[in-house]
Amino acid sequence: MNAAVLDGGGIAGAGAPGRDEASSLDRDVAIPLIDLRKVCRTFVTDGGVEVRALRDIDLKIYPGEFVAVMGQSGSGKSTLMNILGCLDRPTSGHYFFAGRDIESFDSDGLAWLRREAFGFIFQSYNLLATETAEENVAVPGIYAGLTAAERELRAQSLLTTLGLGERMDHRPNQLSGGQQQRVSVARALMNGGNIILADEPTGALDSKSGVEVMALLEDLARKGHTVILITHDSKVADHADRVIEFKDGIIINDSGHAVGAVDPAKNKKLRELFLSRKAASLLGGLGEAVRMAMSSLVANAFRTFLTLLGIVIGVASVVALLAIGEGVQSGVSDRISGIGTNVLNLQRQRAENQRRDLPSRLSFEDAEAILTGVPNVLYSMPKVEQSQTIRWGRQDHSARVTATTEVLPLAKDWPLARGVFFTREDSDKFTPVAVLGATVYETLFTEGQDPLGEWIMLRNIPFQVIGVLTRKGASGNTDQDDAVYVPLRAGAMRLFGEEYANNIEVYVDDISKVAQTEDDLMAFMRERHDGVEDFRIFNAAEMLETLEAAQAMIRLFLGAVGGITLLVGGIGVMNIMLVSVTERTREIGVRMATGARQRDIMVQFLAEAIVVSLVGGVIGIGLGFGVGLLINGLPNLEIEVIFNATPAIVAFSCAAATGLIFGFMPARKAAKLDPVVALANE
Numbered sequence: 184m185n186a187a188v189l190d191g192g193g194i195a196g197a198g199a200p201g202r203d204e205a206s207s208l209d210r211d212v213a214i215p216l217i218d219l220r221k222v223c224r225t226f227v228t229d230g231g232v233e234v235r236a237l238r239d240i241d242l243k244i245y246p247g248e249f250v251a252v253m254g255q256s257g258s259g260k261s262t263l264m265n266i267l268g269c270l271d272r273p274t275s276g277h278y279f280f281a282g283r284d285i286e287s288f289d290s291d292g293l294a295w296l297r298r299e300a301f302g303f304i305f306q307s308y309n310l311l312a313t314e315t316a317e318e319n320v321a322v323p324g325i326y327a328g329l330t331a332a333e334r335e336l337r338a339q340s341l342l343t344t345l346g347l348g349e350r351m352d353h354r355p356n357q358l359s360g361g362q363q364q365r366v367s368v369a370r371a372l373m374n375g376g377n378i379i380l381a382d383e384p385t386g387a388l389d390s391k392s393g394v395e396v397m398a399l400l401e402d403l404a405r406k407g408h409t410v411i412l413i414t415h416d417s418k419v420a421d422h423a424d425r426v427i428e429f430k431d432g433i434i435i436n437d438s439g440h441a442v443g444a445v446d447p448a449k450n451k452k453l454r455e456l457f458l459s460r461k462a463a464s465l466l467g468g469l470g471e472a473v474r475m476a477m478s479s480l481v482a483n484a485f486r487t488f489l490t491l492l493g494i495v496i497g498v499a500s501v502v503a504l505l506a507i508g509e510g511v512q513s514g515v516s517d518r519i520s521g522i523g524t525n526v527l528n529l530q531r532q533r534a535e536n537q538r539r540d541l542p543s544r545l546s547f548e549d550a551e552a553i554l555t556g557v558p559n560v561l562y563s564m565p566k567v568e569q570s571q572t573i574r575w576g577r578q579d580h581s582a583r584v585t586a587t588t589e590v591l592p593l594a595k596d597w598p599l600a601r602g603v604f605f606t607r608e609d610s611d612k613f614t615p616v617a618v619l620g621a622t623v624y625e626t627l628f629t630e631g632q633d634p635l636g637e638w639i640m641l642r643n644i645p646f647q648v649i650g651v652l653t654r655k656g657a658s659g660n661t662d663q664d665d666a667v668y669v670p671l672r673a674g675a676m677r678l679f680g681e682e683y684a685n686n687i688e689v690y691v692d693d694i695s696k697v698a699q700t701e702d703d704l705m706a707f708m709r710e711r712h713d714g715v716e717d718f719r720i721f722n723a724a725e726m727l728e729t730l731e732a733a734q735a736m737i738r739l740f741l742g743a744v745g746g747i748t749l750l751v752g753g754i755g756v757m758n759i760m761l762v763s764v765t766e767r768t769r770e771i772g773v774r775m776a777t778g779a780r781q782r783d784i785m786v787q788f789l790a791e792a793i794v795v796s797l798v799g800g801v802i803g804i805g806l807g808f809g810v811g812l813l814i815n816g817l818p819n820l821e822i823e824v825i826f827n828a829t830p831a832i833v834a835f836s837c838a839a840a841t842g843l844i845f846g847f848m849p850a851r852k853a854a855k856l857d858p859v860v861a862l863a864n865e
Contacts, residue, residue, distance in 0.1 A: 214282050216378065216409055217244040217267060222276035224262050224432075236262040238432040240276070244411065246377075248441065249404035251412045251420035254429030261382060263429070264413050268301050268380045269293040270776060270858040291780045298326050298778020302371025306383035308363040309773045309862065310355040313482035316342060316366045317351040323373040325471055326778040334373075341369035345399070361392025368399055370777065378409045385419055397422050472790040479791055480798075483763070490759040491799040493752025494841065498803025498834040500748040503810040505830035525694045527701055528721035529553075529687040529708065545684045545718060547671065549711060550588075553689055557707050559700045561692040562594040565684035567675045573667060574640040575627045582623050583666040584641060586674025592652075594690050602635045602650030610670035613677060617646040620664040621654040641667070642678055697722065746837070752799070753841040760792050760849035771853050772861025785854040792846020793839060800838030804831050 224237040236259045244250055254260045265271040266278060269285065278285040280296065288296065302323075303309075310319045317338045324334035342351050345365045355363055364384060371379055381400060385393035401422055404410045412423055420426050424441035427434055480487040531545045550565040568585040589606050592598060605616050617639060619627075628634050638645045646669060655663040675681045689704060691697050701722055708718055764771070771784055808831075811824040 213245060215243040215279070216246045216248075216281055217242065218279040218282075219243075219266075220277045220279070222266065222273045222278060224259075224266060224271070225274040236432050237266070237273070240432075240434060242427070242434065242437075244409065245440065246409055247404070247407050249401070249410045249412070249422075249424045251414060251423035251426045252429060253414055253417065253420040253426055255415055258429040259432040260413050260415075260429045262432075264380055264382050264411070265859050267411060268303060268776070269296050270862070291782075294326075294775065294778055294780040294783075297776060298323060298374060299377075301378050301380055302374070302376030303776050304364070304367050304371050304379060304381040304384045305862075306386040308355070308360075308367045308387075309769065309776075310363055310366060310370075311770055311773065312355055313478065315352050315354055316347060316358065316362075316369075319355070319366055320369045320373055322774065323370060323777040325475075326774075326780070326783055327374045331471075337373060338369070341372055342366070345369050359392070360388050361395060364388060364392065364396050365399070368396070372403075374778065376403070376408060378411065379403055380411050380413075382413045383415070384412070385414075385416070393419075472786050473794060475787055476791040476794045479767075480795055486759060486763065487795060490756055490795050491802065493755035494749070494796050494799025494838055495752075495803040495806060497746075497749030497752040497841075498800050498838050499806040499810065500744065501746065501834040501837070502804055502807025502826075502830050503824075504744060506807070506811045506824045506826045507814070509825040509827065509830075525691045525697065527689040527691065527697070527704055529689060529704070530719055530721060531683070531685070532717060532719045544712075545687055546682075547675075547684060549708065550684065550687045552711065553687065553704065553707065557689070557700065557703050559692050559696050559703075560689055562590045562688075562690040564588050564590050564594050564688045564690070565671060565686075566688065567671070567679055567681050567683075567685050569679055571641055571667075571678070573623060573627065575637065578627045580623060580626045582620070584669065584674065584678065585666055586669050586671050586678065588671050591668060594688070595655075597655055598653050600651045600653045601633075602648070604650055605668075605670045610672045613673040614670060615644065615646045615673055615677070616649045616670065617641070618650040618652060618668045619648055620652055620666040620668075622662055622664040623667055624651045639667075641669070644677055749834075749837055749841060753796075753845040756792055756796060756842060757845040757848060760788065760846055761852065763791070764788065764849050764853045767853075768856065768861045768864040771856050772858050772864065775856070775858040776862065781854040784856075785850045788850035788853045789843065789846050792850065793842035796838045796842030796846075797835070800835045803838065804835060807831075807834070 219240050219242040222237055222240040222242075223235065226234045226236060228234060240263065252260045252263060262271070266273055269280075269288075272278075272285070280300070285293070285296075311322070314322075317335070320338040320341055321334040324337060329337070339348075339351060342348060342365075345368060347362060347365055347369070350358060350362060355366070358366065364387075367384075379400065384396050384400070388396060397419065400410050400412065404424070410423075412419070414420050426436075426438045428436040529545060529549075545565070547565050550563045554560055554563040564587055566585055566587045568583055570581060571584040573580050573582055573584070588610065589604060592604050599618070600621070602618070604618055605614070608614075609616055619634060624634055627639070628637075634648045634651060637648050639648060640646075646667075652664070652668075657663065669678065675684075689700075691700050701720055705720060709716055712718070774784060774787075808826060811826055814824050
């Protein structure tokens with residue numbers, strides 16, 4: 184066995200033959216296939232009682248022998264089989280396989296031997312209940328690195344040879360006992376089955392099926408397989424060439440080697456075993472692990488559903504909550520952005536040291552003075568606005584009425600669809616003219632009707648329509664087109680009875696100097712108001728930055744809530760997987776007996792946890808989007824749920840990580856199971 188093979192088999196440096204050992208197989212001497220020297224196996228019960236199952240066993244078995252180990256229950260013969268098949272280790276003594284000490288093999292080395300050298304036939308068949316006959320037979324080939332096509336071809340050939348060609352797609356519960364045992368024989372031969380270990384192979388069969396199975400074993404022995412049969416029935420043992428009797432853990436009788444058993448020429452088969460076998464891959468690749476995981480999950484649909492549930496809820500929470508948070512942020516940001524990030528909004532406010540009977544004032548003259556007195560100001564636009572009922576003919580509509588200056592179309596970059604905007608002269612002369620927003624126009628007038636020249640009533644005061652603005656759209660949840668604009672003084676005095684502005688919008692020329700302009704405006708207004716700070720300045724750009732910081736914290740909080748839900752789902756995955764390991768302990772033992780390494784078992788269970796988490800992640804993303812769409816469809820809701828790829832990607836990645844992290848402990852527990860203990864599990 185060369186170094187490359189050893190590395191791949193997981194036994195490099197542990198049981199690897201040296202140059203002298205390898206060459207000894209070429210010498211004209213007979214090397215025992217199995218050589219036990221003073222082997223003892225002792226167990227300690229839960230009560231602390233020491234039980235000696237094997238006592239100083241010396242045994243040599245040569246290639247091609249058909250050996251029956253016979254004894255009553257409790258005599259130690261099954262313990263002997265477990266040690267011979269590398270499912271268990273001796274407590275003391277030495278076990279040499281083809282001339283090398285098994286003690287020097289690590290767990291992967293023992294798995295390599297079980298995979299390449301042995302084939303097990305169990306009394307209770309130990310077939311995987313969720314797999315078909317063909318899939319059961321193919322299991323050892325998975326761990327031997329055979330491709331799916333190679334496994335299928337060999338499994339079908341073996342089953343056909345054993346008379347099960349028409350039963351390949353049947354599961355164990357659809358087969359008779361004799362047929363199940365034939366499947367077990369085929370599985371033992373999948374990787375060659377140089378040594379067949381049959382533990383009471385006829386014990387659970389009727390007499391006819393028992394005869395058929397024994398005929399199969401005799402045929403295998405004639406073809407050169409080494410067959411070791413464990414039985415308590417002397418009639419069954421009579422089929423063997425050599426009978427070894429066991430009692431109380433010791434050999435009490437050995438009929439001796441059959442004629443021709445000690446044949447140096449059979450060393451050739453040993454060389455083939457150790458030199459020509461290729462190394463096993465990790466479960467034949469991750470694709471095979473995923474396939475096995477999917478098969479197991481489908482076979483246990485209800486348990487899979489319970490496992491999925493926590494992940495689905497966690498991922499859906501992350502997606503939906505972050506989408507809602509994104510919608511809230513976007514709505515508030517739009518409202519602020521609608522003002523303009525180049526706008527300083529000057530609003531009236533009572534100063535802390537101001538007398539209660541003095542009103543807060545922002546005069547129209549303040550707006551004009553700002554335009555010339557503060558550097559970097561492009562426009563200064565005072566506004567007075569209220570919600571009013573607008574009437575035209577028999578049509579009534581409630582909308583926002585704003586009294587402002589003639590600079591609005593330029594300041595807001597808002598052209599007219601038809602007509603003209605009012606002028607400074609209209610304001611100074613209190614001219615009753617109005618410009619309609621698109622929504623007001625479409626509500627009051629029929630399509631195609633020209634509103635220019637028509638008179639609308641505002642507080643029972645007639646205003647003549649002279650223009651209609653183009654559609655501006657919504658700012659947050661506010662329809663900017665649902666408005667009527669009138670000249671400043673005409674609106675303030677005649678409609679609202681106001682001498683002062685509600686606010687003054689100051690448009691900055693160079694936005695990079697907005698902070699300096701804000702300071703200059705503050706100083707200028709404080710001086711105009713005799714040091715009284717009866718106003719405040721709302722900086723949209725600063726507010727937007729503050730909002731974004733606050734929203735980032737909110738998103739973090741919402742993500743944390745979803746993350747906690749996902750964490751709970753992950754704990755659920757771990758619990759269900761631990762239950763799965765407990766329920767499938769015997770399956771794990773069967774896989775180990777057929778050559779699975781510890782990492783093979785770990786990869787399989789990790790794959791199951793990751794696959795179930797990814798499936799849960801996909802469903803959770805879909806559910807999260809569904810919840811968001813449902814919220815968007817609710818009437819009178821001012822929150823728009825906004826989806827983007829980032830939360831979905833993050834949630835999906837977290838689901839995969841959840842499967843990996845929370846699946847590790849159950850997978851490690853499964854991988855660390857003792858094959859003998861696992862096979863004995865009911």
